[in-house]
Amino acid sequence: MSDLIELDGVEKVFEVRRKTGRLRREKREVRAVDGISFRVPRGEMVGYIGPNGAGKSTTIKMLTGILTPSAGRLRVAGLDPSRERTKLAQRIGVVFGQRTTLWWDLPLYDSYKLAHRMYRIPDARFRENLDRCVELLDLASLLDVPVRQLSLGQRMRGDIAAALLHDPDVLYLDEPTIGLDVISKAKVRQFLRDLNAERATTILLTTHDLTDIEQLCKRVMVIDHGRLMYDGALAGLHEAGESERTLVVDLERELPPVQAEGARVVKVEGPRQWLAFPASASAAPLVAHIAQAYPLVDLSVREPDIEAVIARMYDGRPLY
Amino acid sequence: MPHRGNSVAKGRGAGLGSRALVSMAVGGAVVRLYGVVAAGGFRRYTTYRVATAAGVFTNTVFGVIVAYTYIALWDQRPNLGGYDQSQALTYVWISQAMLMTVNLFGGGFADELVERIRTGDIAIDLYRPADLQLWWLSADLGRALFHFLGRGVVPLTFGALFFDLALPTDPLTWLAFLLAVLLGVVVSFALRFLVALSAFWLLDGAGVASLVSIAGLFFSGMLLPLNAFPGLLGEVARALPWSSLLQIPADVLMGRHRGWGLLGAFGFQLGWAAALLGVGRLLQSAAVRRVVVQGG
Numbered sequence: 248m249s250d251l252i253e254l255d256g257v258e259k260v261f262e263v264r265r266k267t268g269r270l271r272r273e274k275r276e277v278r279a280v281d282g283i284s285f286r287v288p289r290g291e292m293v294g295y296i297g298p299n300g301a302g303k304s305t306t307i308k309m310l311t312g313i314l315t316p317s318a319g320r321l322r323v324a325g326l327d328p329s330r331e332r333t334k335l336a337q338r339i340g341v342v343f344g345q346r347t348t349l350w351w352d353l354p355l356y357d358s359y360k361l362a363h364r365m366y367r368i369p370d371a372r373f374r375e376n377l378d379r380c381v382e383l384l385d386l387a388s389l390l391d392v393p394v395r396q397l398s399l400g401q402r403m404r405g406d407i408a409a410a411l412l413h414d415p416d417v418l419y420l421d422e423p424t425i426g427l428d429v430i431s432k433a434k435v436r437q438f439l440r441d442l443n444a445e446r447a448t449t450i451l452l453t454t455h456d457l458t459d460i461e462q463l464c465k466r467v468m469v470i471d472h473g474r475l476m477y478d479g480a481l482a483g484l485h486e487a488g489e490s491e492r493t494l495v496v497d498l499e500r501e502l503p504p505v506q507a508e509g510a511r512v513v514k515v516e517g518p519r520q521w522l523a524f525p526a527s528a529s530a531a532p533l534v535a536h537i538a539q540a541y542p543l544v545d546l547s548v549r550e551p552d553i554e555a556v557i558a559r560m561y562d563g564r565p566l567y
Numbered sequence: 568m569p570h571r572g573n574s575v576a577k578g579r580g581a582g583l584g585s586r587a588l589v590s591m592a593v594g595g596a597v598v599r600l601y602g603v604v605a606a607g608g609f610r611r612y613t614t615y616r617v618a619t620a621a622g623v624f625t626n627t628v629f630g631v632i633v634a635y636t637y638i639a640l641w642d643q644r645p646n647l648g649g650y651d652q653s654q655a656l657t658y659v660w661i662s663q664a665m666l667m668t669v670n671l672f673g674g675g676f677a678d679e680l681v682e683r684i685r686t687g688d689i690a691i692d693l694y695r696p697a698d699l700q701l702w703w704l705s706a707d708l709g710r711a712l713f714h715f716l717g718r719g720v721v722p723l724t725f726g727a728l729f730f731d732l733a734l735p736t737d738p739l740t741w742l743a744f745l746l747a748v749l750l751g752v753v754v755s756f757a758l759r760f761l762v763a764l765s766a767f768w769l770l771d772g773a774g775v776a777s778l779v780s781i782a783g784l785f786f787s788g789m790l791l792p793l794n795a796f797p798g799l800l801g802e803v804a805r806a807l808p809w810s811s812l813l814q815i816p817a818d819v820l821m822g823r824h825r826g827w828g829l830l831g832a833f834g835f836q837l838g839w840a841a842a843l844l845g846v847g848r849l850l851q852s853a854a855v856r857r858v859v860v861q862g863g
Contacts, residue, residue, distance in 0.1 A: 308690065311694045312694060313690050313693050313694055313858065313859060314858075314859055315859050329859060332693075332694065333696045336694055336695060336696040337696060341691075341694060343691070346686075346687075346688050346690075346691055348691050348695075350607055350611070351611075352611035352614060353607055353610055353611050353614075357603075357607055357610070360603055361600075361603050361604065361607065363603075364596070364599045364600040364602075364603045365600055365695060365696060365697055366696065367596050393614065
């Protein structure tokens with residue numbers, strides 16, 4: 248019963264009608280979500296990633312109750328989202344990076360007053376939560392400012408606060424750091440970390456920014472073509488994706504590709520060469536070998552690029 | 568801190584039965600929620616002060632032009648539609664006051680709702696624990712109140728000062744007028760809500776919206792009082808919902824509906840409001856079902 252989100256073989260099939268002739272129409276099924284099962288226990292922070300059109304948003308919409316699944320079983324906080332949407336709304340918070348729930352023309356505070364009434368938050372609780380959000384998200388000077396005048400980062404922080412005033416058990420974040428600068432991103436991430444640590448709020452995060460995942464989530468789920476391709480620790484993703492580190496060497500002059508055991512040259516640009524080697528292997532013997540056999544000027548090691556790992560995963564094959 | 572929530576109203580009504588208490592609390596919460604929405608609808612327009620001032624100026628100039636047109640018309644056809652000249656001029660200035668209040672030019676919430684449907688922002692509205700129709704009705708009532716005060720009162724006052732108008736002195740007639748205006752706003756909302764929801768199927772509601780907007784301008788009596796329309800056209804025009812928007816409030820203020828006739832006029836408005844809101848509700852649940860199952 249400690250699983251706050253439960254999905255068992257959830258599917259969502261859309262029927263798309265396409266004109267094929269003057270009068271003929273062809274019905275075609277699109278399986279946006281094709282049999283997904285996972286569980287998220289209370290207090291976990293999970294990254295949910297996948298390329299555009301993979302089925303992320305469809306999953307989130309089903310989890311909020313805006314869409315009914317075509318098949319399978321779905322529970323959030325013990326509720327059936329599409330049947331008990333209004334009841335569920337009291338238990339969840341949703342933040343869409345590309346949309347706002349705030350009142351565009353009105354001061355930020357008005358949107359919070361609205362949340363106060365909409366979610367029937369007891370007055371004391373409302374004040375306490377608002378004060379907390381205002382302090383941690385640095386909103387004090389923005390409460391009187393109309394939302395349309397806020398910068399993207401400010402608006403995002405405002406939206407996050409609006410989603411949390413009613414103490415939701417589950418928070419869905421859809422691209423919460425999209426378009427934000429480095430400082431705003433860091434602020435948002437720090438806030439989410441604190442929220443998760445202090446309130447045990449369960450957080451499901453979709454993003455294209457893998458730094459979000461690296462900094463926030465121990466567990467990551469990768470979805471593509473409506474199927475779960477990977478579900479496990481972030482570290483395991485490297486193994487699953489056979490990721491590689493890169494050794495960049497600067498030689499004294501242009502030379503033919505370096506010969507070294509356990510590594511292969513992937514790129515040559517003048518005196519600079521790039522060598523790929525397994526992420527699990529140590530770089531030391533490789534560096535020693537090259538330093539001995541070649542006129543080495545400088546070198547650097549690049550950590551495996553999680554984006555590359557995932558890009559490879561998106562190419563198709565299931566990893567487990 | 569300048570902003571804080573209202574004071575707590577708790578611990579009252581301890582002697583009441585718990586069920587009554589619960590339903591009162593729920594009712595109070597609903598009123599508060601939509602009260603906040605309506606207040607927001609009002610306030611968002613107050614931020615555009617220059618636009619409001621420009622609008623008042625336009626209404627007034629427009630009113631003067633129409634007033635002189637009507638004077639010319641009534642010189643040729645005295646008692647057209649059963650109005651004498653000062654009643655006709657009163658009609659002109661009431662219509663200027665009502666123009667924005669009942670949103671005869673369209674736009675307002677309907678454009679916004681259509682845009683939200685088109686971009687998919689409507690999804691946000693749907694997962695909120697609030698009713699879509701009530702939400703937008705509240706917001707539109709707030710807007711209407713602002714436009715009545717901000718764009719209505721000044722032109723009507725201007726008209727009363729510079730033209731010979733047939734305005735009533737009985738406060739009860741004014742009260743009846745306010746009620747007729749309120750009902751007119753609700754009917755206008757209900758119509759535009761239907762138009763906006765059509766975007767769920769059409770994706771672009773612009774065509775339907777401009778059609779309905781033109782129909783509204785004509786059948787509300789904005790161009791000419793519906794009473795001046797001859798024969799069958801007049802009968803039809805007076806039976807359509809748009810006559811609730813301007814014709815009826817104007818006639819109520821000029822005391823042309825009295826006693827049972829006044830109740831009949833309110834009944835007519837109420838009937839259209841209930842029917843149109845009812846259809847809107849059906850359309851809304853069909854639209855929500857479509858989004859929920861089809862994904863929009």
